[in-house]
Amino acid sequence: MEKIQELVSKGKILLEDGKFDDALGFFEQALLLNQDDPDLWNYKGITLRSLGRYEEAMDCFNKSLKIDPRDRHSS
Structure with missing residues (x-):
């Protein structure tokens, strides 16, 4: 953790x-x-x-x- x-x-x-x-590498x-x-x-x-990769961003959101349907930050 x-x-x-x-x-x-x-x-x-x-x-x-x-x-x-660089930030993307750390988050990946x-x-x-932990993918959950x-x-x-x-x-x-x-x-x-921020990189303009909107479809990939939407997949992440x-x-x-899907993991937490109540997560307001993803919308």
Whole structure:
């Protein structure tokens, strides 16, 4: 769990700095460790949307909603 949190923290910093490709790598690494976390799918979706990869982003948001249909952040 701690490893995932480190990856997400680094990814969020890179996302905020506009380093979307780098951020995506960290979120993808975190997802390799836990594919059942809707927040990870949201972060990946936000990053892909920032890169203009809208269909892939929508897939991520849909995966997040499938895991947790009550997740308002995915909509």
